[in-house]
Amino acid sequence: MFARLIRSTADKQRPxxxxxxxxxxxVADVTSDNRAEARPSKDLERAPTFQASSSYLELKVxxxxxxxxxxxxxxxxxxxxxxxxxxxxxxxxxxLSEVETPLNASERVALVSDVIDEVLGLGPLEPLLKDPTxxxxxxxxxxxxxxxxxxILEETSVRFKDERHMKRIIDKIVSAIGRRIDESxxxxxxxxxxxxRVHAVIPPIAVDGPLLSIxxxxxxxxxxxxxxxIGAVTEQIAELLNGIVRSRLQVLISGGTGSGKTTxxxxxxxxxxxxxxxxxxxxAAELQLQQTHVARMETRPPNIEGKGEIPQRExxxxxxxxxxxxxxxxxxxxxxxxxxxxxxxxxxxGSMTTIHANTPRDALSxxxxxxxxxxIDLPMTSVRAQIxxxxxVVIQLSRLSDGTRRMVxxxxxxxxxxxxxxxxxxxxxxxxxIDDEGTVVGDFFATGIRPKFADHMETRGIHLxxxxxxxxxxxx
Numbered sequence: 001m002f003a004r005l006i007r008s009t010a011d012k013q014r015p016x017x018x019x020x021x022x023x024x025x026x027v028a029d030v031t032s033d034n035r036a037e038a039r040p041s042k043d044l045e046r047a048p049t050f051q052a053s054s055s056y057l058e059l060k061v062x063x064x065x066x067x068x069x070x071x072x073x074x075x076x077x078x079x080x081x082x083x084x085x086x087x088x089x090x091x092x093x094x095x096l097s098e099v100e101t102p103l104n105a106s107e108r109v110a111l112v113s114d115v116i117d118e119v120l121g122l123g124p125l126e127p128l129l130k131d132p133t134x135x136x137x138x139x140x141x142x143x144x145x146x147x148x149x150x151x152i153l154e155e156t157s158v159r160f161k162d163e164r165h166m167k168r169i170i171d172k173i174v175s176a177i178g179r180r181i182d183e184s185x186x187x188x189x190x191x192x193x194x195x196x197r198v199h200a201v202i203p204p205i206a207v208d209g210p211l212l213s214i215x216x217x218x219x220x221x222x223x224x225x226x227x228x229x230i231g232a233v234t235e236q237i238a239e240l241l242n243g244i245v246r247s248r249l250q251v252l253i254s255g256g257t258g259s260g261k262t263t264x265x266x267x268x269x270x271x272x273x274x275x276x277x278x279x280x281x282x283x284a285a286e287l288q289l290q291q292t293h294v295a296r297m298e299t300r301p302p303n304i305e306g307k308g309e310i311p312q313r314e315x316x317x318x319x320x321x322x323x324x325x326x327x328x329x330x331x332x333x334x335x336x337x338x339x340x341x342x343x344x345x346x347x348x349x350g351s352m353t354t355i356h357a358n359t360p361r362d363a364l365s366x367x368x369x370x371x372x373x374x375x376i377d378l379p380m381t382s383v384r385a386q387i388x389x390x391x392x393v394v395i396q397l398s399r400l401s402d403g404t405r406r407m408v409x410x411x412x413x414x415x416x417x418x419x420x421x422x423x424x425x426x427x428x429x430x431x432x433x434i435d436d437e438g439t440v441v442g443d444f445f446a447t448g449i450r451p452k453f454a455d456h457m458e459t460r461g462i463h464l465x466x467x468x469x470x471x472x473x474x475x476x
Contacts, residue, residue: 055101059099059101059103059111061161062099063092063095063096063099063111063115066095085116088116089112089116092111092112092115092116093108093112096108096111096112113127122169122172122173123160123165123169124145124158124159124160125137125158125169125214127158128147128156128158129192129196129214129216131147133149133150134147134148134149134216135148135149135151135215135216136148136153136213136214136215136216136258137212137213137214137216138153138212138213138214139160139166139210139211139212139213140208140211141163141166141206141208141209141210141211142159142160142161142162142163142165142166142209142210143159143160145158145159148403150403151399151402151403151404152403163209163210166209166210166212167202167210169212170200170202170210170212173190173192173198173200174188174190174198174200176190176193177190177191178300179301180301180303180304181200181202182202182304183202183203183204184304185301185302185304186201186202186203186204186205186206187199187200187201187202187205188200188301189283189284190284191284191285191286192214194217195217195285195286195288196214196215196216196217196286197214197215197217197284197286198212198213198214198215198284199212199213200212200213215258217286217288221266221267221288221290222263222266222267223267223270224238224241224242224267224268224270224271226267227263227264227267228476230404230405231404231406231476232260232264232404232405232406232407233407233444234444234475234476235475235476236444236446236468236475236476237407237410237427237444237475239464239468240410240426240427240464240468241268241271241395242271242462243457243462243464244268244392244393244453244457245268245269245271245272245350246271246273246460246462247453247456247457247460247462248326248349248350248460249349249350249392249393249453249456250344250349250350250351250352250390250391250392250393251268251351251352251353251391251392251393251394251395252352252353252354252355252363252367252391252393252394252395253265253352253353253354253355253394253395253397254354254355254356254357254359254360254362254363254394254395254396254397255354255356255357255396255397255398255399256356256357256358256398256399257356258399258405259397259398259399259405260397260399260405261331261354261355261397262286262287262330262331262354263405264395264397264407265287265328265330265352265354266287266288266289268352269287269289269290269291269328269352270290272289272291272326272350274291274292274293275293276291276293276325276326276350277293277295277322277323277324277325277326278291278293278294278295278324278325278326278327278328279294279295279296279297279319279322279324279326279327279328280294280295280296280297280327280328280329280330281297281298281299281312281315281316281319281327281328281329281330281336282296282297282298282299282312282329282330282331283298283299283312283330283331283333284298284330285298286330287328287330289328295322295324297315297318297319299311299312299315311334311335311336312329312332312333312334312336313334313335313336313338313339315336316329316336316339316340316343317339319343320343320346320348324348325348325350326348326349326350326351326352327340327343327348327351328351328352328353329351329352329353329354330353330354331353331354331355331356332353332354332355332367332370333355333356333370334370334373335370335371335373335374335375336370337367337370337371337373338370338371338374338376340353340390341367341371341386341387341390341391342386344390344391345386345389345390355367359396359409360394360396360409360411360423361423363394363396364384364387364391364394364413364421364423367387368380368383368384368387371383371386380419381419384416384419384420384421385416387413387421388413388415388416388421388422391413392412392413392453393410393411393412393413393453394409394410394411394412394413394423395407395409395410396408396409396410396411398429400431400440401434401438401440402434402438402439402440404439404440406429406442407427407429407444408428408429409425409427409428409429410425410426410427410428411423411424411425411426412424412426412451412452412453414452424447424449424451425447425449426446426447426449426451426469427444427445427446427447427475428444428445428447429442429443429444429445430442430443430444430445443474443475443476444474444475444476445471445472445473445474445475446468446469446470446471446472446473446475447471448469448470448471448472449469450466450469451469
């Protein structure tokens with residue numbers, strides 16, 4: 001029945017590595033474009049997470065090796081992904097029937113699933129990538145793996161076979177997008193096919209063994225409605241954000257690591273008119289804009305000879321020649337901040353970006369420091385005037401002690417007062433305490449200040465009810 005997938009005895013060659021081979025890379029390349037169409041059988045979907053003992057790992061190595069010796073790779077190109085997966089599953093079951101190791105039904109189902117994950121996916125990481133409750137995967141060497149669920153870190157029983165196995169999985173991730181990681185370049189930023197962000201570090205930088213961090217992206221992008229549902233913002237704040245984006249004000253989204261900056265950027269970008277041309281610039285492409293006219297660009301690291309690097313600053317300059325209505329930079333973290341401000345000040349209204357900072361004021365200070373990285377000798381007053389002229393709104397996000405993300409402040413930049421950029425807060429989140437279950441309790445409040453940009457929004461036909469700016473009244 002499976003003659004197409006079984007190679008002849010004369011063609012069999014034993015791969016050098018039990019866990020990774022060039023042939024496996026070929027399988028992944030052939031099936032990656034349509035992997036979403038292929039679904040595991042119902043038995044595999046119900047397969048339990050199995051704690052891999054040493055004998056289990058040895059058996060998985062044995063089955064995987066036998067599978068590599070058996071598969072006729074030349075036949076794969078003519079097979080549909082779902083058909084290939086089904087035949088693989090049957091072949092693994094046949095190979096299991098030949099071994100003497102006693103396995104119960106659940107162990108057999110788990111083993112079949114694990115071997116298929118090794119062939120088509122990312123090995124032991126696959127079940128975690130499929131788990132919708134997992135938001136972060138953190139591998140501290142091959143035998144210690146943590147995940148974040150609902151804002152709380154917990155250790156899992158998932159393990160790589162050894163350090164070499166983990167390194168091969170990292171190689172598989174980074175090579176898929178044309179990047180590399182080795183002793184000469186021991187760190188890398190990458191992404192998975194679904195946009196999930198990946199960062200990996202290997203020895204000699206990583207002292208105890210490879211380190212891998214994966215920030216998963218939701219299969220369905222977060223909408224503003226979803227942010228309201230989880231309490232990140234209120235309906236009144238969402239209404240104001242809608243007006244801010246539609247009236248083409250310049251937005252800087254600030255926050256710490258994991259505070260939801262990219263999620264917020266994705267959500268509010270949904271307010272952009274579908275007729276506008278948007279150019280996005282990122283270190284690792286992870287924005288999920290829903291408009292039809294989006295031109296996406298991604299930086300490129302240097303090659304093995306140290307050449308060919310394309311930084312964000314160069315991409316921002318290129319974006320200016322691409323007739324953009326808006327420029328969206330995933331995150332400013334260096335000299336590109338100067339070019340971004342120049343773009344905002346030269347007709348590209350409605351541009352947006354994110355920055356790492358703990359407060360809105362810190363965000364502006366960081367921008368000043370980044371402009372200093374350009375090497376251009378500018379007076380500090382001139383730099384601050386550029387910032388005050390370019391940016392209209394700063395949205396501050398925070399990850400609270402219970403793991404939830406909130407918009408904790410929305411501030412307007414009103415101009416300069418002497419040598420200082422003046423700001424005024426429009427909305428804030430006030431934490432009132434923590435309940436018995438450790439959940440943060442608080443409310444959103446307006447400060448009572450009507451923003452100056454409200455007049456600008458009125459001229460654009462966007463009208464806001466004055467009640468949403470009433471002071472000391474909980475919103476939502």
